Amino acid sequence: MAHIGVCVPDCEAAVAFYRDVLGLRVLSPPYVMAGNAIRNDMGELVSDPTMKAAIVGFDDGSDRVLEVIEYLNVDGANERAAAALTDHGLSHVGLICEDLDATRAELEGKGVEFLVSGIADVAKVRTTWFVDPWGVVFILVEKSRPERPYFSQWG
Structure with missing residues (x-):
């Protein structure tokens, strides 16, 4: 990429x-x-x-x-705000962080809108989801094994 x-x-x-x-x-x-x-x-x-x-x-x-x-010379629309996570096309951007609890608290303090109420544990990673002011969805990921890529945490 x-x-x-x-x-x-x-x-x-x-x-x-x-x-x-x-x-x-x-x-x-x-x-x-x-x-x-x-x-x-x-x-x-x-x-x-x-x-x-x-x-x-x-x-x-x-x-x-x-x-x-x-x-600068072409108007855009704010269609992403109405899009569902399951709609076809780009779904989200993933960001790795070392301390998910602290990162979420810091972003909440800065007024970031979170899409889920907490933090989940799935496939040996911790996750939480938020959206930027333009409707782009992000997922924060904390790895249980920092030395490995996020997609190979399990096993």
Whole structure:
């Protein structure tokens, strides 16, 4: 995986949320992408692909980042807020944390909306679910065996 794109109505506000609330680092601050290069890339997908974009993630040299995109000349809709977790398409973004109880409490203190009332234990991981202000669903995962990938905690 290289990145996950998140479309938002205000790039600066989204970067502030991901930085100040979730603790992601701003790896590339908001900048406008316009002109022939972006039209050649996306012009067949979006009537006017002029955008303000930023990259947030972890400063670990990896490609595991969120690409935050605000289309400047095309209106978007807030369909994600009405989407069900079971709808087809992108379902959620997973984040690993070391102390799920503390992380949840910190995010609740910052006003993050959680989708479940507590923390679950499933397949040797602890989980809890929340949503960002634009309807993107996240799951926080605490591994029981930190040295192993989250999907191989069991066994």
